[in-house]
Each structure stands twice: as C-alpha cells, then as structure tokens.
Amino acid sequence: MVGRVVAIGGSWGGGAALGRVLASLPGDLGAPVVVALHRYPGASRLAEQLGRHGPLAVADAEDKQELWPGCVLLAPPDYHLLVEGGMCVLSIDEPVRYSRPSIDVLFESVADAYRSRAVGVLLTGASEDGSAGLARIQARGGLTIAQDPASAECPIMPRAAIEAGAVGRVLGLEEIGEALVSACATEDVGVEEGAR
Amino acid sequence: MADRDRGYGEPELEILEIELLLEGIHRHYGFDFRGYAYSSLKRRLWRVMAEEHLSTVSELQSRVLHDEACMERLLRALSINVTAMFRDPDFFVAFRDKVAPLLRTYPFIRVWNAGCSTGEETYSLAILLAEEGLYERTRIYATDINDAVLERAEAGDFPVEKASEYAQNYLKAGGSGAFSDYYATREGTARLSRRLKDNVVFAQHNLVSDRSFNEFHVILCRNVMIYFGRPLQDRVHGLFYDSLDRLGILGLGQKESIRLTRYEGYYEPLDVHHRLYRRIG
Ligand SMILES: C[S@@+](CC[C@H](N)C(=O)[O-])C[C@H]1O[C@@H](n2cnc3c(N)ncnc32)[C@H](O)[C@@H]1O
Numbered sequence: 001m002v003g004r005v006v007a008i009g010g011s012w013g014g015g016a017a018l019g020r021v022l023a024s025l026p027g028d029l030g031a032p033v034v035v036a037l038h039r040y041p042g043a044s045r046l047a048e049q050l051g052r053h054g055p056l057a058v059a060d061a062e063d064k065q066e067l068w069p070g071c072v073l074l075a076p077p078d079y080h081l082l083v084e085g086g087m088c089v090l091s092i093d094e095p096v097r098y099s100r101p102s103i104d105v106l107f108e109s110v111a112d113a114y115r116s117r118a119v120g121v122l123l124t125g126a127s128e129d130g131s132a133g134l135a136r137i138q139a140r141g142g143l144t145i146a147q148d149p150a151s152a153e154c155p156i157m158p159r160a161a162i163e164a165g166a167v168g169r170v171l172g173l174e175e176i177g178e179a180l181v182s183a184c185a186t187e188d189v190g191v192e193e194g195a196r
Numbered sequence: 197m198a199d200r201d202r203g204y205g206e207p208e209l210e211i212l213e214i215e216l217l218l219e220g221i222h223r224h225y226g227f228d229f230r231g232y233a234y235s236s237l238k239r240r241l242w243r244v245m246a247e248e249h250l251s252t253v254s255e256l257q258s259r260v261l262h263d264e265a266c267m268e269r270l271l272r273a274l275s276i277n278v279t280a281m282f283r284d285p286d287f288f289v290a291f292r293d294k295v296a297p298l299l300r301t302y303p304f305i306r307v308w309n310a311g312c313s314t315g316e317e318t319y320s321l322a323i324l325l326a327e328e329g330l331y332e333r334t335r336i337y338a339t340d341i342n343d344a345v346l347e348r349a350e351a352g353d354f355p356v357e358k359a360s361e362y363a364q365n366y367l368k369a370g371g372s373g374a375f376s377d378y379y380a381t382r383e384g385t386a387r388l389s390r391r392l393k394d395n396v397v398f399a400q401h402n403l404v405s406d407r408s409f410n411e412f413h414v415i416l417c418r419n420v421m422i423y424f425g426r427p428l429q430d431r432v433h434g435l436f437y438d439s440l441d442r443l444g445i446l447g448l449g450q451k452e453s454i455r456l457t458r459y460e461g462y463y464e465p466l467d468v469h470h471r472l473y474r475r476i477g
Contacts, residue, residue, distance in 0.1 A: 063422045063452050064429065076451050084235035090422045090451055091236040092278045109235045112207040139204050 003069065004031040004117045004184050005083065007110040009103030009133070011038040011125025013153030015046065017173055018123060019053040022072065024177025027055030031119075031184040032067035034083055036075040036106040038099050038127065047074055061088040075101030082109035097129050107133020116141030119183050121176060122167070123147045125157030135166035143183055144168045145176060205252070213253035214238065220261050221270075228404045229274065231428030237274070244273045275342045276423065279313040280361070281354070282320045284450050285368035287418075290470035291321075292370050295445050296328040298474075299413065305334040308412045308439065310403060311420030312338035315349030319378075320369070321416065322392045327372045331395060337410065339401035346398045352388040356381055403432050408439040415440055418449035418471075426456075433459040437475065446473045 006029075010018055014037045025033075033056070039046055044060075050072070051058040061073040061081050065088045073088060075081035080101050082089040089109075096102035103122070107130060110118045120137040122130045124147055138144045146167040149155030161167050171179060211234060218230045229237065241253060248266065250256050259266045282288055299305050305325075312318045318338040325331040340346050354362070363375040379386040401409070403420070415436050421429045436446060437459055446454070446463060448471040454460050463473035 060451065062456065063449075064426050064456050065453075079451060080236070082233075082235040084233060087426075089233045089235045091276070092419050092422070093236065093239065093276050094278065105239065108239075111204075112210075112238075113235070115207065136204055140207075 004119060005067065005110055005114045006031050006033045006119045006121065006180055006184070007083075007107055007133075007137075008033060008035045008121045008123065009037070009107065009125075009130040010035075010123035011099075011103075011127045011129060011154070011157055013124040014038065015050070017147060017153065019050055020173045021121070021123075021176050021180075022050060022054040022056060022058070024174060025054055025056055026181060027070065029056065029070050029181065029184055031069055033070075033072040034061070034067070034075075034081060034088070034106060034110065035072065036081055036101040036103045038101070038103075038125070038129070039077050041077040043077060050074075061090065063088065063090040075106060077101075080105045082106065083113050084109065085113070097127065099127065099129050103130035104133040108136050111136040111140045111142060114142065118142035119145070119180065121145045121147075121180070122158050122161050124152035124154050126154040127157050128160045130157055131161040131164045131166055134161050135164060138166050138168060143179075145179060146170050147176065148172050210238070210253060213257070214241065217241075217253055217257040217260070220257055221267070224261055225267055227271065228402075231404065231425050231431075232423055233425050236423060240273050240276075244270055247273075271342075272344075275345070277313040277342065277345050279316045279419075280358075280365065281316045282362065282365035282369040282371075283317065283418075284470075285365050285370075287447070287450065287470050287472075288320060288324055288369035290467045290472055291447065292324060292328065294466050294472055295414065295447075296324075296330065298443075298445070299325075299328075299330055299334075302413060303333065305330060305414070306410060306412045307334060307336045307414040307416070308410070309336055309338040310401070310415060310417040310436075312340050312346075312349060312398070313342075314345045315352060315398070316354070317416065317418065318349065318396060318398075319352065319388050319392050320366075322396060323366070323371070323378055324369070326392070334395055336396045337412075338396055338398050340398075341400065341402045341404075343400050346400060350393075350398050352393055353385045354379075354388075356384050356386050359386055403435065404428065408435055410439065411441055412439055412444055413441050414445045414447070416447040418447065418452070420449075421452060422449065430458045433457045437462055440475045442475060444475045446475065447471060448473075 058072040060076040146158035149159040366375040462477045466472040
C-alpha cells in the first residue's frame with residue numbers, strides 16, 4: 001500500500017509560515033512533503049533556509065526525482081511541480097493564475113495521483129491560487145487544511161479556499177503540524193472518517 | 197470512500213483514455229507522444245478539451261482522429277515553446293568558465309542544440325561563443341520537433357519589450373560587451389544580427405523517433421526532457437551518448453540530472469550545479 005503525501009502551498013508570507021510548520025514536524029514523518037511557494041526566481045537559497053527550521057531536509061525538486069517519506073521537496077523557482085507515479089515532474093508551461101510555480105497545478109496532480117491519501121495544506125497568501133486544487137483533493141476524499149485566516153500574514157488565499165468550500169479543517173500554524181503527524185500515521189482519511 | 201470523486205472523473209480511467217488517445221494519434225498520424233510525462237501532458241489536454249467544449253479525453257480522441265484540423269490544434273497546444281535569451285544566466289557563466297577553455301583546443305566545433313524552440317537559447321550560445329573567440333570555427337545545429345518555431349528561430353526576431361530583460365540576463369551571464377550590439381530594432385521588432393545566424397543551421401528533428409545525424413563536441417538539451425517520462429529520457433540519453441564525441445560535453449536544464457538516468461556512469465560532472473557533464477566512457 002502506498003502511503004500518504006502532504007502537499008503544501010503558500011504565497012505572501014508563506015516561507016515564514018512553512019518554516020513554523022516544519023519546526024513542528026518530527027524527523028520521522030511517514031510521508032513525503034511537496035511544496036509550491038510563490039517565490040522570486042532569485043530565491044535560490046530558500047530550501048537551505050527552510051531546512052534550518054526543523055529536522056526534515058529540504059531541497060528543490062529535480063525532474064523525475066523519487067519521493068520518499070520525510071522528504072521536503074520544493075517547486076524550483078520558475079517551474080511548476082507535479083507528482084506522478086511517486087516521482088516529481090517539472091514543467092515550464094505558462095504560469096497559471098499568474099503563478100509559476102502554481103499551487104493549483106501541484107495540488108491537482110497530487111489529488112489525481114494519491115486520491116484519498118492526499119493531504120493539502122494552504123497557507124497564507126495574497127492570491128486565489130490553491131482553491132481549485134484543494135477542491136480537487138477534497139473531492140477525491142483527501143484531507144484539506146487551511147491556515148486560519150485570522151493568524152495568516154495575508155488571509156486572502158486561505159479565506160478564498162474556505163469560501164469555496166474546499167477546506168475540511170481550519171487550523172493555526174501550531175496545530176497544522178500535529179494534524180499532519182496524525183494524518184500520516186493513518187493510511188486513509190476516507191476510511192478513518194467512515195469509521196466514525 | 198470518495199463518492200466517485202464528485203464530478204472530477206476517475207483518474208485511472210482518464211489515464212487509460214490518454215493512453216488510447218496517444219496510441220491512436222501515433223497509429224493514425226505518426227506523432228509519438230506515448231512516452232511523455234502524463235501529469236503535465238494531461239493539463240494541456242484539459243485545456244484543449246475546454247477550448248473544444250469536450251468533457252472527456254475519449255471525445256477528444258474521436259474528434260482528433262476524424263478531423264485533421266483538430267489534430268493541428270492539439271499539436272500546437274502540446275508544444276510548449278517557452279524560452280528566453282540567457283535563461284538561467286548562471287548556466288552561461290559556467291559554460292564560459294568550464295566549457296569554453298576545453299573548446300579552445302579544437303580546430304572545429306560542432307554543437308547540437310536539441311529542442312531549441314524559437315532560437316533564443318541558440319543565439320545566446322552564439323553570442324557567448326563569439327565573445328570567447330570561438331564562433332568563427334563553430335557550427336551550431338539547432339533542432340526542434342515543431343517546424344513553426346523553427347521558422348521563427350530562423351528569422352531571429354524578438355519583441356522589443358523583451359530587450360531589457362534579455363540585456364539584464366546577458367550581463368548576469370557574463371556578457372563582455374553590450375547586448376544592444378547584437379540586434380537592430382525596426383517597427384517594434386528586434387532582429388538579431390546576421391553574423392549570429394551565419395554559423396547556425398536550424399532543422400526539424402524529433403528526439404523520440406529520429407536518429408543521430410552527426411558527432412558533436414557539445415550537446416545542449418535544456419527543459420525538453422522534463423516533458424518526457426523516464427524510459428523515454430533514457431532513450432534520448434542513448435541518442436545523445438551516441439552523438440557525442442568521446443570527450444564531448446552535455447548540458448541539461450537547471451533541474452535535470454544525469455544521475456537519474458541509466459547513463460550516469462558514462463559521464464563525469466564538469467559542473468554539477470549547472471548540469472554540465474563530460475562524456476568519459
Ligand atoms: C520548453 S522548450 C525549451 C526551449 C529551450 N531549450 C530553453 O530551455 O529555453 C521545449 C522545446 O522542446 C521541443 N520538443 C518537444 N518534444 C520534442 C521532441 N520529441 N523532439 C524535439 N523537440 C521536442 C518543443 O517543441 C519545444 O520547443
């Protein structure tokens with residue numbers, strides 16, 4: 001049985017927010033983490049900086065690189081990141097909603113590849129990117145989480161997803177880490193929720 | 197579990213439909229997209245489906261097979277030609293520092309720029325080689341699957357609005373002159389100087405189905421194989437290996453690595469970070 005995957009998207013303020021989430025994750029997280037942050041093409045040291053926040057190693061994704069539990073792989077600047085067959089796939093297709101990397105592109109590929117085993121997390125941002133992708137993860141039975149807009153540096157992005165009805169749980173940054181740990185310890189949220 | 201994915205379609209079924217579509221296109225029209233990476237290809241199919249007002253890949257298959265004009269539209273949509281002059285300037289700095297000195301030892305230099313799109317990468321390389329005093333003894337063979345982009349590449353025009361971005365890239369790429377020396381502007385279009393075209397040959401070549409056509413000292417293929425699945429990448433690496441001189445140089449895109457292919461052992465890194473490799477075996 002293939003395990004879960006965690007996909008995280010962030011825009012304005014997303015780097016700092018992701019750093020706090022990473023700080024609350026253990027070194028033995030049982031699932032790979034893939035990330036799309038709207039970042040400047042020049043921000044080539046982002047992975048290194050994020051890696052200092054917690055025990056998980058962070059790197060820019062390479063094309064066709066395999067995912068492994070506990071990896072944190074970022075969409076490189078100016079590339080879309082998609083996931084397929086347990087691997088990273090990069091593309092330089094046009095920006096989507098003015099963004100490359102696009103959070104929707106990542107989330108939608110994760111929704112199709114992992115279905116109810118996908119966990120999508122949308123952090124702070126001044127954009128509406130991510131809502132469509134979260135909706136797709138949710139429709140496929142995955143778990144969707146948005147950062148509480150009240151605590152977000154910029155509430156627009158998580159609020160848009162909540163208003164679109166695409167969010168299962170609204171959480172503060174501290175609680176997101178915990179939720180991820182417990183989700184990654186169970187095989188399938190669909191089953192877990194069905195059992196309740 | 198999920199109640200049939202609420203309107204999003206079955207992902208496994210869609211993959212089957214894509215396989216059938218690509219098989220049909222290959223058998224009927226001869227274009228072979230079967231080894232491409234599905235996740236990125238799928239998004240472009242979705243776009244075509246929206247434009248054609250179709251809701252499934254199977255419907256698209258039917259239209260494409262019965263309507264040649266639709267096949268043309270699909271081909272255009274599947275072709276991603278995004279490029280820029282001196283894209284990833286650091287790559288060109290590394291090329292100047294690590295590759296140019298090696299090329300100086302050759303009396304004649306053959307370069308293959310595979311997947312050249314509209315030519316921006318090719319002309320960037322021509323400028324670099326000219327500044328290193330190597331261009332006069334170089335021939336660049338620039339190829340792409342798409343003949344429409346090759347026509348534009350041959351013209352050597354770019355929109356004037358791009359000039360300042362390109363000039364910045366050029367400087368970051370270690371340019372030793374002024375970027376404006378390499379083009380002339382007329383009516384909103386910038387045309388690259390004749391000299392940069394003199395030693396360049398543009399030609400159609402399909403990396404999936406065509407063979408090696410020469411032996412090269414340098415092959416650049418950047419941001420093309422990211423659209424291929426792994427088995428196809430391995431095949432194309434085989435083609436490059438066969439087309440490289442014994443100590444030839446291979447340059448890949450910023451986030452592509454020889455490490456993830458079957459050909460890792462045949463190259464040594466010249467600059468790992470900038471994806472420059474040298475054939476050793
Ligand atoms: C994204 S562009 C890259 C352009 C340039 N190398 C760069 O990095 O700026 C990809 C190019 O690969 C070409 N391509 C795609 N499949 C190909 C194939 N099977 N054979 C040759 N070229 C192909 C496309 O037509 C497109 O022009």
